[in-house]
Amino acid sequence: MNKKVLIVLALMAVLLSGCVEKEAIKVGGLFALTGKWATGGVTEANFVRIAIDEINAAGGVNGQKLELVLEDDKCTGPDSVTAANKLIFQDNVKVILGPSCTPASLPVAPIANENKVFMMAATTTAKGAFDKFEYAFRTSPPATDAALFIGKVAAEKYGLKNVAIITAETEFGQSWSDEFAKSFIAKGGNIVLKESYPAETTDFKTIISKVAAKDVDGVFVSGQAPQDSGIVLKQMKELGLLDKVRIIGNPTTIDLEVNRISGNALPAGAFTVVAYADNPQLLQKYVNRFNEQPGFQFFYTAAMYDATYMLRDALLVCGENSECIKDYFTNLRDWQGTVAKWSFNAFGDPVLAEDAYREVRIVNNEKVYDIIS
Amino acid sequence: MAIASQLILNGIIAGAIYSLVASGFSLIYSVTKVMHFAHGAVLAFAAYLFYTFAVLSGLNFWFAILLTLICSSFAGALMNWFIYRQLRRRKASSAVLLIASIALMTLLNAVVLAVWGADVKTVPVFNPVFDFLGARITFVQVVIIVVSVFLLLFLWWLMKYTKLGKAIRAVADNKDVAMTVGINPERIYTYTFMIGSFLAGVAGVLIGIEQNLYPQMGISLVIKGFTGAVIGSLASVPGSVLGSMILGLVENIGIWWLPSGYKDAIAFVLLFIFLLFRPSGLLGVRVREA
Numbered sequence: 001m002n003k004k005v006l007i008v009l010a011l012m013a014v015l016l017s018g019c020v021e022k023e024a025i026k027v028g029g030l031f032a033l034t035g036k037w038a039t040g041g042v043t044e045a046n047f048v049r050i051a052i053d054e055i056n057a058a059g060g061v062n063g064q065k066l067e068l069v070l071e072d073d074k075c076t077g078p079d080s081v082t083a084a085n086k087l088i089f090q091d092n093v094k095v096i097l098g099p100s101c102t103p104a105s106l107p108v109a110p111i112a113n114e115n116k117v118f119m120m121a122a123t124t125t126a127k128g129a130f131d132k133f134e135y136a137f138r139t140s141p142p143a144t145d146a147a148l149f150i151g152k153v154a155a156e157k158y159g160l161k162n163v164a165i166i167t168a169e170t171e172f173g174q175s176w177s178d179e180f181a182k183s184f185i186a187k188g189g190n191i192v193l194k195e196s197y198p199a200e201t202t203d204f205k206t207i208i209s210k211v212a213a214k215d216v217d218g219v220f221v222s223g224q225a226p227q228d229s230g231i232v233l234k235q236m237k238e239l240g241l242l243d244k245v246r247i248i249g250n251p252t253t254i255d256l257e258v259n260r261i262s263g264n265a266l267p268a269g270a271f272t273v274v275a276y277a278d279n280p281q282l283l284q285k286y287v288n289r290f291n292e293q294p295g296f297q298f299f300y301t302a303a304m305y306d307a308t309y310m311l312r313d314a315l316l317v318c319g320e321n322s323e324c325i326k327d328y329f330t331n332l333r334d335w336q337g338t339v340a341k342w343s344f345n346a347f348g349d350p351v352l353a354e355d356a357y358r359e360v361r362i363v364n365n366e367k368v369y370d371i372i373s
Numbered sequence: 374m375a376i377a378s379q380l381i382l383n384g385i386i387a388g389a390i391y392s393l394v395a396s397g398f399s400l401i402y403s404v405t406k407v408m409h410f411a412h413g414a415v416l417a418f419a420a421y422l423f424y425t426f427a428v429l430s431g432l433n434f435w436f437a438i439l440l441t442l443i444c445s446s447f448a449g450a451l452m453n454w455f456i457y458r459q460l461r462r463r464k465a466s467s468a469v470l471l472i473a474s475i476a477l478m479t480l481l482n483a484v485v486l487a488v489w490g491a492d493v494k495t496v497p498v499f500n501p502v503f504d505f506l507g508a509r510i511t512f513v514q515v516v517i518i519v520v521s522v523f524l525l526l527f528l529w530w531l532m533k534y535t536k537l538g539k540a541i542r543a544v545a546d547n548k549d550v551a552m553t554v555g556i557n558p559e560r561i562y563t564y565t566f567m568i569g570s571f572l573a574g575v576a577g578v579l580i581g582i583e584q585n586l587y588p589q590m591g592i593s594l595v596i597k598g599f600t601g602a603v604i605g606s607l608a609s610v611p612g613s614v615l616g617s618m619i620l621g622l623v624e625n626i627g628i629w630w631l632p633s634g635y636k637d638a639i640a641f642v643l644l645f646i647f648l649l650f651r652p653s654g655l656l657g658v659r660v661r662e663a
Contacts, residue, residue, distance in 0.1 A: 210633070
């Protein structure tokens with residue numbers, strides 16, 4: 001008798017506990033927690049953490065908490081594929097925030113697509129990255145959009161005529177340098193020399209000597225990460241090239257981390273064009289939580305905060321039905337976030353307003369944003 | 374003229390950096406016959422130790438270097454005691470020793486990553502730039518060249534004129550014969566790993582200052598050092614330094630005409646040429662196997 005009562009009570013306890021606490025929704029997080037892109041990847045993951053904590057504190061999604069299952073993509077193809085397979089087949093996630101960068105995102109998109117797992121990549125700017133994969137979206141506008149403005153500013157504002165390109169041999173580095181070259185040539189400029197290097201290179205002195213031997217008034221540096229861009233600029237300074245040319249860069253080059261690594265080599269005139277976000281409250285939340293500034297361009301990393309909230313709204317509508325989530329994002333228009341008003345095109349790319357872009361320079365170790373006229 | 378001298382100087386600087394790595398690698402190989410790829414990881418470990426002592430702890434610069442070199446030497450000894458000696462006792466083949474060295478490299482890289490994190494570390498030093506025959510060179514780069522030449526001379530003196538050097542050479546030539554005259558090969562192996570890792574420590578400090586610190590910094594360096602050693606002679610320290618200098622010059626002069634993306638390709642084409650046509654290297658002695 002007593003044994004039966006105990007069993008019934010135990011079963012009731014299990015059932016009741018189920019009523020109180022619904023099973024959490026697993027959200028895969030694929031970010032570079034180590035490796036060359038850790039500066040950006042950790043920041044992206046941190047913005048997701050902030051958003052998930054806020055969402056859970058506010059009751060979650062229809063009473064279900066969000067559980068972040070974080071994996072390290074190291075910003076490399078092989079590592080991101082391994083981590084994505086683990087998230088999809090072992091953890092059974094239906095949604096992934098990340099991967100953290102172009103080299104990691106490109107090979108994961110077909111895997112997510114084939115398995116009908118929704119993914120929202122972070123700093124992924126290669127042109128046409130997800131055109132063939134309907135389940136793959138990204139928060140970063142493609143390099144084409146910002147590079148168009150970089151070419152315009154270089155030619156029209158600074159009157160540059162002859163530019164050399166030093167670019168990392170990666171999808172990210174090449175797409176920025178290619179798109180810059182197109183827009184600069186369209187504005188009447190010339191690309192005098194293009195030199196590329198494997199991303200792990202640390203000796204750029206002969207590349208810089210080749211550039212110095214040409215009659216150039218500008219150099220476009222398209223590094224893969226602050227690490228390589230920083231050493232390029234450090235060695236440019238040592239060889240005296242920074243005094244003679246204007247430095248143009250992709251967003252990983254004109255950055256505070258690059259300035260630190262290069263020993264404050266970034267000249268005040270060096271510029272890039274980035275999607276711009278002005279949200280001191282969100283910035284403060286980050287500083288309060290992690291006791292440091294975000295590690296990379298604010299828009300690109302903080303966009304993952306908005307992505308997490310957009311995903312929450314999609315989960316509210318769709319549950320964990322990834323096909324429905326994919327359609328939700330495809331049809332999303334003017335969703336007001338903290339760093340942008342979000343809409344997505346048919347290829348999973350964000351469509352930002354033209355005035356979302358700013359010229360950015362590093363002056364006295366601080367970022368200065370200028371409106372592009 | 375200025376361009377030519379800059380190119381040659383770039384090549385010499387690169388060669389000096391490679392030779393800092395190659396000399397220790399080649400010393401260890403010539404005596405112990407271990408392809409010690411973890412040498413690159415010891416270099417990275419030493420660079421991070423130096424960063425910890427000099428930047429984080431604020432110790433005196435020279436004292437920080439001394440501590441780093443002591444620690445890196447003992448790291449080499451520990452690797453020998455705990456890994457390679459155990460494998461030698463089990464009569465491990467050279468393939469097993471090679472795999473162990475790669476595993477050690479991966480392990481040590483992971484430890485560096487876990488302890489110091491992934492972000493790039495810098496060691497700020499006073500580093501003025503000089504003009505030399507129309508080319509530009511920094512103070513740190515001058516130090517790298519001078520130190521690599523000094524270490525070569527030091528090793529030559531050590532091997533040629535000291536009792537330890539003679540014992541090392543005896544073990545390198547024939548371990549069994551060396552034992553008959555009372556030399557303990559295991560002790561010599563330990564000393565060799567300590568000297569080799571001391572050289573890795575010197576390389577770590579200088580390259581860390583020159584090229585910044587990141588956890589994987591030793592991997593590409595040990596590959597280039599290995600390439601330089603094969604060109605000069607894996608079994609000869611002067612050969613490995615000569616090979617490294619040639620590698621640095623050929624790479625840098627080569628990419629003046631070729632796209633710079635071919636830099637590594639130039640190095641490996643050179644490696645294949647030597648492996649195919651002169652596997653013993655420029656200063657190596659051809660040995661006919663019985």
